[in-house]
Amino acid sequence: MKRIACWMNVLVVCVWWSGADAEPFVERAQILVVGVVSSNPKSQIVQLEAMAGYLAERLGDVGIYGGAAIVARNNAEMARLLSDGAVDLFSETVFSGLYLEEAVGAEFLLREWKKGKFEYRTVIFARSDSSIRSIEGLRGKTIAFEDRGSTSAFLLPLAILKHHGFEASEISPREAFPADQVGFAFAKKEVNIGAWVARGISDAGAFSTGDWESADRMPVPLKTNLVIIHKSEPIMRSASLVRAGLRPELKARIKQILLEMHNDSVGRDVLKKYHLVARYDEITGDAARGLDRARLLYPLVAEEIQ
């Protein structure tokens, strides 16, 4: 019954058959299910189906004859799906991946070059005419983040603040708070973070280095009066994970296909649709060290990742 209930929670299920003359009935073990966490299934399902189809078409040798896609509403639901074995493969940010790793034993498979970038940093900035010049200067100040789902503009800077010994609590804009803490508020959009700091709504703001460099998200007239007071260590942009207990030969075969996927045109098209991923590579070297740093910071923000 629990399994059935989990299946009922799936918002969208689409089974792609590997061939019209295939056997009319395929068991669950013969299907590769690709999942993702999103509040907008419609925007995700097509790219998931493409990825699931691409992989399933190439996994027949390991007993996979079909592909399916599942969109979970949040990390907790994804955790249940993984626990039930309903999802085999999924992409996630670092901290969410660490949450699912800790929760249900999800396994980091490959580093994912999402939107062409394999890593980024977080910058914390303040008005240039302010007295804030370092993280320590933020005591008793406010900082603007984007939203709770953002890694670069929330989880990472929050973890950094806590790592520096700050106690941070969420406040409303223009709200007073204890002088020994750092208050944070969500500006919803990156451009708003810059405007809030520029207009004095908040004392500082944080987002990724990519946003800082983007004229769209940080217009020059705003940026002119701002100054970076902290830049974090690089952090993996995104990763591909598999559920615990996935058959090793299947996992290995998936990993192999993904690593080679950017080499053929069909694979590139699927990757382009699939979150503008440029390619996958092994989590080794700096990537592995970065992941380790993230594991160190994860406990500081674990309660925020649900």
Next chain:
Amino acid sequence: MGLKGRYTLALVALTLSIVVLLGGALLYQFQTTNEDMRRSSATVARAALMSQLEKYARDMATYLAENLANPMYEVDVNSIEELVGSAAVQKGVNFAFVFDANRHVLHDGSVGMQNYGRVLDDGVTRQAVETGKVTTKIGESALEVVAPIVLGSQLLGGVKISYSLETVQGDIADLQGTLAAISAEGTTYYLLNGLIVCASLILLLPMLSIRVADGLTRPIKVLSGLTRQIAEGRYDIEIPFDRSDEIGELAVSLKRMAGELEATTVSKDYLDDILGNMLDPLLVFDRDGAVRSANAAACRTFQASLTELTGRHVSDFMSEDEHQDAMYGFYHVTRDGGPISLEGQLKKPDGSGALALISWSAIADSQENVGHILCVARDISDRKRTEEALRESEERFRALVANSPSAIFLSDQKGRFALVNPRFEEWYGVSAAAAIGKTAPDLFSGDLAAVLMRQNLALPAGADDADREFDVPFADGSVHSVIVTNFPVLGTDGAVMGTGTLHTDVTEQRKIEDRLKQAQKMEAIGQLTGGIAHDFNNLLGVIIGNTELLQEEIGSRSEGAETVIRAAMRGAELTQRMLAFSRRQPLRPQPIDVKSLVEEMQGMLSRTLGETIEFGLSSGTDLWHVMADRVQVESSLLNLAINACHAMPDGGRLSIELDNATLDEDYVATQTELKAGDYVRLSVSDTGLGMTPEIVQHVFEPFFTTKDVGEGSGLGLSMVFGFAKQSGGHVTIYSEPGQGTSVSLYLPRAETVSKVVESPTREAHPRGQNESVLVIEDDPDVRKLSIRMLTGLGYQVTAVQHVAAAKDVLATDQVIDLVLSDVVLPGGVSGPEYAEEISATRSDLKFVFMSGYSAEAAKQNGLLNSDKIFLSKPFQTRQLASALRAALD
């Protein structure tokens, strides 16, 4: 040139002038108006477009300001960018800025926010920020609009949008060009059309003018032709057109004139026909009075031809006694000229006169000179006679209505009085002048108005006078019984014009009817009572007679026999009273001094009345004697006194009054069986209980009594009533409950007075001398009793039961000296009739008659002559013996 030609030329010239002037004026006006319209249109279009643009700009700025309030408050640059960016890229927008409260640009809609931080120091922005209202400014090339962004009472900033006027100005230029093109095209079009119209008019005008001129002159030609027709004497003209203008009025006048001429213009033949067919004589005289002409009727009237009449003088035609009047009419007309009508006598050839209405009139020439005198005479003899007859008829009608004992009135269909007679005025107290034209409710109220309005001309089947009889209050306050009779009043055309009504007063008639009914009732009761008493007398006679004979036979007085005789005598006394009521008791009328009689009874009455009742007697002077039976007067007085005594159980006063009374015709007319004359009134009045009217109307009926059983026989007042009537008198009673009763006995005055002294001698029975007596009696008991009594008195007796048997006896040789006969006998022949019959051959034969009726009654009934000896049953032996001896001796 004729009228038509002149009309045509004038019309052509006139219309051409009008066309040219009108065309020029229209062209000038058209061009001026066209230019003004083009300019006005451009101005209006510019104003409209600018107004439209300004409205649009204000709406857009207002919309943006309202939607930017939240993003401005939250510094949501992303949302601000989306809103401002969408406005900035619209067509015609130069720029769109969002600025803060310090007028520093926050966003310009561009990705790079190039204008971020720029200060807007222009007037329109400052005005909008200072006033908090949407402000616009129209410049040479742009329209700027600024809308403040407000959240509650807090000014957050504003939005400024600049619209380029290049598009609007281009549209205005296009519109002006279009209008100019339309104007030029219209001018050419209308100019061309105007030229075509003018050319057409110039071509058509002569033809139209000819046509119009022809239309104007044709009716005149027609009228001219009609005028010639009238001049030729043909008046039955027809107007071939129907117009309301002056020509039409002229035509109507012409037709009217023709009609009047036709009506007033006559020919000589026509006049001759008129005069020849006149029924009235017509003569035409000259001023000297000589006949100049006459019609056929004049010839017939005066029995002369026209030639014979011509030249005769006017005085030849007027009767001599009316001569002056006739000549007055002639000279009046000759002198004054005015017409006159006079009544006068025409002189006919046979010398007789005929009343005529003679009309004189003058025939004058154009200079008003009287040349001839016209005389028309109408014979009005018949009309005069009819008028006289009608006047006499009306006079008779008026006299009939005026002298009618009934109230008569006529009313129209609305109930308004049209005529009322004097009786109506007298009865209802309203004069004719006041009543005419009014309705009954206008004048009266209540029952009288209802009765007067009653106009049921058709009574239901079976209805009688009772249905038409009403109690109506008269003006004097009395209420009368009136029979209402309605009848329709018809006009000469037979239609109902109104209603005629007769009110007939039947009050007195009803009273007389009531009295007659009462008298008839009393008469019927009397006959019944008399019949019973008659038979009772026979029975009592048998009882008394046989009891006496029994006493003689037994030779000693028997107490039982005496009791029988007393009882029988009391019975006889009762029957006498009954006979008295029925007026069949034997009376012995004699002159009586009533006053003496009452005074003689005064002592006895006082004793009878007792000590609680005061007795009073009053008498008028020179009281007349009365002719009545003394005993009955005494008995009546005693009865009345006893009744009065009974009516006063607790005492009171009894008064006896005596006076002379003369009852005139008026009074006796209200009574029955009473003659006018002198009477003595004996009134007995008490102050006792009195009686109600219902009881009073029955008190004279026998056996009617208000006393307890055994206290009264109910025959006392009946006897008084019968005695009074039998004596030719009268009795009245008046009673008021609680006040008392007064009974008045009217006894007729004795014509001659002689002192009569009654000598009630009581001698022994005069016995017979063996004479033979023939008894004729149908009642066997009475017959048997008579035989025994006669035998006992010493007579030879032969008895038969009817006349036939008596004839048989007399036809034999048997000696009969006296016949004792009942008056009423079977077989159709009464005893007195038989006596009359037999006396022719047996004049020596004596007769004594006996009857249950009184002698008076028998006489009244024609049964008995006054000279016959008569015995009233029941009679005693003594009375029989005396009667026989009186007859035989």
